Amino acid sequence: MSAERGNVKILVFACRWCGLIGADGAGRKRIELPASYRVIPVDCAGYVEPDAVIRALASGATGVAVLGCHVGGCRFNDANHPALKRLELLKTLLDTAGIGGNRLLLGFGTAHESHQYAEMIVDFHEELKGLPSMASWLPAAAVTGDQ
Amino acid sequence: MSKISIFLCNCFGEIGKIIDLESIRKKLETDPAVDSVTIVESLCLPGDAARAHSVIRERGMGKVLIGACSPYGNMEYVRLALAKEGTNVRTVRMVDLREGCAWVHGKNPQGATRKAASQLDMELALLQNMQNSKDVAIQVQQEALVIGAGPAGLSAAAGLARLGFRTHLIDRGSAPGGLLNVVTKTYPADEPGPQKIKSFVDETNKNSLIRFYGKTKVSAVKGYAGDFKVSLAGPEGNTVLRVGAVVLATGARLLFPQGMFGYGKVKNVITQMEMERRFATSAASCKTAVFIQCVGARNGERPYCSTICCPLSLKNAMRVMDENPGAKAYVLHRDIMTPGSVLEAYYRKALQRGVQFIRFDADRPPEVRGQDQVSGVEVFDTISGVSRTLETDLLVLSTPFIPDPDATALARMLNIPVDKYGFYAEVYPIHPVETRNDGIFICGTARWPVSSDQAIAQGEAAAMKAASFLGKETVSALTMSRVPGGKLGHATADAAACTGCGNCVAVCPYEACRLQRTGNRSVSRVIKIRCKACGSCVSVCPNGAMQMPEQNYRVTGEMIRRAFREVR
Numbered sequence: 001m002s003a004e005r006g007n008v009k010i011l012v013f014a015c016r017w018c019g020l021i022g023a024d025g026a027g028r029k030r031i032e033l034p035a036s037y038r039v040i041p042v043d044c045a046g047y048v049e050p051d052a053v054i055r056a057l058a059s060g061a062t063g064v065a066v067l068g069c070h071v072g073g074c075r076f077n078d079a080n081h082p083a084l085k086r087l088e089l090l091k092t093l094l095d096t097a098g099i100g101g102n103r104l105l106l107g108f109g110t111a112h113e114s115h116q117y118a119e120m121i122v123d124f125h126e127e128l129k130g131l132p133s134m135a136s137w138l139p140a141a142a143v144t145g146d147q
Numbered sequence: 148m149s150k151i152s153i154f155l156c157n158c159f160g161e162i163g164k165i166i167d168l169e170s171i172r173k174k175l176e177t178d179p180a181v182d183s184v185t186i187v188e189s190l191c192l193p194g195d196a197a198r199a200h201s202v203i204r205e206r207g208m209g210k211v212l213i214g215a216c217s218p219y220g221n222m223e224y225v226r227l228a229l230a231k232e233g234t235n236v237r238t239v240r241m242v243d244l245r246e247g248c249a250w251v252h253g254k255n256p257q258g259a260t261r262k263a264a265s266q267l268d269m270e271l272a273l274l275q276n277m278q279n280s281k282d283v284a285i286q287v288q289q290e291a292l293v294i295g296a297g298p299a300g301l302s303a304a305a306g307l308a309r310l311g312f313r314t315h316l317i318d319r320g321s322a323p324g325g326l327l328n329v330v331t332k333t334y335p336a337d338e339p340g341p342q343k344i345k346s347f348v349d350e351t352n353k354n355s356l357i358r359f360y361g362k363t364k365v366s367a368v369k370g371y372a373g374d375f376k377v378s379l380a381g382p383e384g385n386t387v388l389r390v391g392a393v394v395l396a397t398g399a400r401l402l403f404p405q406g407m408f409g410y411g412k413v414k415n416v417i418t419q420m421e422m423e424r425r426f427a428t429s430a431a432s433c434k435t436a437v438f439i440q441c442v443g444a445r446n447g448e449r450p451y452c453s454t455i456c457c458p459l460s461l462k463n464a465m466r467v468m469d470e471n472p473g474a475k476a477y478v479l480h481r482d483i484m485t486p487g488s489v490l491e492a493y494y495r496k497a498l499q500r501g502v503q504f505i506r507f508d509a510d511r512p513p514e515v516r517g518q519d520q521v522s523g524v525e526v527f528d529t530i531s532g533v534s535r536t537l538e539t540d541l542l543v544l545s546t547p548f549i550p551d552p553d554a555t556a557l558a559r560m561l562n563i564p565v566d567k568y569g570f571y572a573e574v575y576p577i578h579p580v581e582t583r584n585d586g587i588f589i590c591g592t593a594r595w596p597v598s599s600d601q602a603i604a605q606g607e608a609a610a611m612k613a614a615s616f617l618g619k620e621t622v623s624a625l626t627m628s629r630v631p632g633g634k635l636g637h638a639t640a641d642a643a644a645c646t647g648c649g650n651c652v653a654v655c656p657y658e659a660c661r662l663q664r665t666g667n668r669s670v671s672r673v674i675k676i677r678c679k680a681c682g683s684c685v686s687v688c689p690n691g692a693m694q695m696p697e698q699n700y701r702v703t704g705e706m707i708r709r710a711f712r713e714v715r
Contacts, residue, residue, distance in 0.1 A: 001644050009710075009711045011707065011710050011711075012519045020217070020219060020243075021219055023217075023243075023246065023251075024217045024219055024220060024243075024246040024247070024249050026246075026251055027217070027243075027245065027246025027247055027249075027250035027251050028246060028250070030250050030251070030253060031251060032251065032252070032253065032254055032255075033251040034258075035252040035255050035258025035259055035261070035262050036258075037262075038262065038265050038266060038269065038710040038711065039243075039247060039266065040269065040706050040707070040710070042682065042698070043216075043635055043680055043682055044681035044682055044683065046654070046656075046681050046682060046683035047681065047683070047685060047686055047695070047698070048686060049685065049686035050686075052686075052703055054460065054708045054709065055704065055707050056710070058712075059397070059707055059708055059711070060710075060712075061707075061710065061711065062259075075681075076562060076657075076679055076681035076683070077583050077656035077657070078270060078656055079654075079656045079681045079683045082654050082683065082687075083683070083686065086686070086687075088617075097417025103519075105684075118251075126434055128604065
C-alpha cells in the first residue's frame with residue numbers, strides 16, 4: 001500500500017481541437033512534464049461519459065483529467081457546455097462518495113494555450129502525489145505508474 | 148480480424164534519441180494482433196508514403212498504426228498520402244510520440260519509453276475493436292436559395308447564376324435593392340445606391356436561372372445540407388422548394404434612437420436614414436448641420452462599431468455643404484473610423500472641404516438645446532478641454548446597425564447560432580461565411596455591420612462557397628466535414644436498446660438526433676449527414692444505444708484498461 005502512494009497515474013481525455021493542440025504546443029516548446037499521464041484522444045470533451053471517468057479510477061488511475069475547449073469556444077458549437085455541467089456534477093458525487101472531487105480535473109483552454117496545458121498537468125500531478133490509487137487492492141503487476 | 152502493420156518513425160533522431168524504439172518494437176511484435184513493426188527514419192519526406200504503402204500491401208492491406216509526430220500537424224498529410232496510395236484512411240491511426248512524448252519527457256527517457264509503449268498499446272486496442280461507420284450518400288439538389296435581395300443577396304444570386312446554378316432569390320420587399328434603394332449617393336464614389344447594384348439587378352431580370360420572389364418569407368425549413376425543403380409564404384401562396392444550399396443575406400436595420408438626444412420630441416433631430424430621404428426629396432436645406440456619432444453604439448449594450456456611420460457622416464456633411472452654399476457641418480465623434488486607403492482619403496477630403504470634427508467623451512455626451520425645434524448643441528471638446536455651444540438647425544444622429552427582428556426566428560429555423568447581439572455567427576475564424584450547419588452560408592450585414600461594397604464582396608464569397616458545395620452530384624456523410632480526409636465517423640443509434648428518453652436529442656449541437664415513432668414507442672434516429680461525430684449523444688445515453696462505431700464503448704474500455712497496465 002505504502003509503495004502505491006505517490007505513484008501518480010493520470011488518464012487524460014483531451015479534445016482533439018483544443019487540448020491536444022495545446023499539448024502539441026507544449027511539446028514544441030520542450031516544456032518538461034511528468035511522464036505520469038496517458039492520453040485518450042477524443043473528438044470533443046462532450047464524448048467523455050461519467051462512467052469512463054469512474055472506470056478509469058477503478059482500473060488504477062489516481063486521477064482523471066478532461067481537457068476541452070473554452071466554454072463558448074467549442075469546435076462543436078456548445079457540446080462542451082453540457083459536458084462541463086455533467087462532469088461538475090460527477091465531481092460533487094465523487095466528493096460525496098469520499099473518493100474526492102480533486103481526482104477529476106476539468107480543464108478548458110484554447111489550442112494555443114500550451115503553457116496552461118503544461119501547468120495543468122504539472123499541478124494535477126502535484127495534487128495527486130499524496131493520494132493512493134483507487135485500485136490499490138489490485139495485484140502489483142496490474143498497476144504500475146511512472147514518475 | 149485483419150492484422151495491424153505498425154510504423155515507428157525515428158524522425159531523424161528526434162524521437163529515437165529519447166524513446167527506445169527498438170525495445171518497443173520487440174514488445175509490440177509479441178502482440179498476436181500485430182503483423183509487422185517497421186522502424187523508419189522518416190515518414191513525411193516525398194516517397195515515404197509510397198514505401199510504407201508497399202509494406203502494407205505486402206502484408207495484405209491490414210490496418211495501420213503509425214507512431215510518429217503529432218497527428219494534428221504534419222501526420223494528417225501522411226495519412227492522406229497513404230490514402231492516396233490506396234490504404235483505407237479510416238483504418239490508419241496515429242500515436243503522437245514526438246510532441247506528446249519525446250519532447251515533453253526529454254529528461255526522462257525511461258518514462259517516455261514506457262509512456263510511448265502504453266500509448267501505442269492503447270491505440271492498438273482502438274484498431275482491434277473499432278468498427279466502421281456505414282457511409283450514407285445523398286443526391287445534391289443543384290439549386291440554391293438566397294434569402295434577402297440587398298447588395299449581398301443580389302451579388303450572391305448573380306454569382307451563383309453565372310456559375311450555372313438555378314437560384315431562387317426571395318425578399319420581403321416587392322423589389323430588390325434593400326437599404327440601398329433609399330440612398331441617393333453612396334460613399335466613397337458618390338454614385339446613387341441603385342446604380343451600385345444595377346448590374347446585379349439586371350442579371351436578376353435577364354438571367355433565366357434566377358427567379359425573384361417579392362414579398363415572400365420563409366415559413367419552414369426541413370432537411371439537411373444538399374437537400375433542404377424550404378416552404379415559402381408569398382403573394383402566390385405557399386411554395387415548397389428543394390435546394391442544396393441556402394445563402395442568408397437578410398441584412399440588418401438601423402437602430403431607432405427613440406428618446407436619445409431629444410429624438411421624437413425635438414423637431415429636426417433626425418436619423419441618417421431620414422437625412423437620406425431628405426436628400427432624395429431635396430428638402431435638406433439648413434444653415435448648419437451637426438452629426439452625432441456612436442448614438443447607441445460602442446456602449447455597454449452594443450460595444451461593437453457599426454462600420455458605416457463614420458463614412459456616412461463624412462459623405463452627408465460634405466453633401467450639406469455642397470447643396471447649401473455657406474452652410475457649416477460639424478461631426479461630433481468619439482473616434483473617426485475610416486480604415487483602409489480609400490476611406491482615409493475620404494476623411495482627408497472632408498477635412499479639406501471644411502467639415503469640422505469635435506471629439507467628445509462617452510461619459511460626457513453632447514446636450515441638445517431647444518424645446519420644440521433644435522437650436523443648438525452643447526459639447527465638451529476633449530481635445531481643447533472647453534465646452535462649446537454650436538448653433539444649429541439640424542441634428543443628425545448616427546445610429547448603428549442592429550440585427551433584424553426576424554433574424555433570430557430564421558436562425559432557429561435553420562439551426563444556426565447567433566452571436567450575443569443577434570447577428571448570425573459564422574464558424575470563426577477559419578471558415579468565413581460558413582455556419583455550423585453545413586450548406587447554409589451567411590453574408591452581408593446579417594453577419595456583421597459592413598458597407599455595401601463589403602456586402603457585395605461577401606455575397607460573392609458565399610456564392611463561391613455554396614457553388615463549390617453544389618457542384619458535387621452526391622455527398623456522403625463521412626466526407627461532410629471541414630477536416631481534410633473527412634470526419635471520424637458518425638453516431639449510430641441501436642433501435643433495440645433505445646428507450647426513447649430523448650437525452651441525445653437534447654444534447655446534440657447539430658440537431659442530428661431525432662425521435663421517431665415506430666409502433667407504440669419512440670426510437671432515436673441519427674441523421675448521418677448532419678452528425679459531426681462529437682459524441683455528445685454517446686456520453687448521455689443511459690442504455691449504450693448511441694455509439695460511435697470508430698470509438699465505441701469497447702474501444703474506450705480497453706483503452707482505459709491498457710493505459711496503465713504493464714507493457715508486455
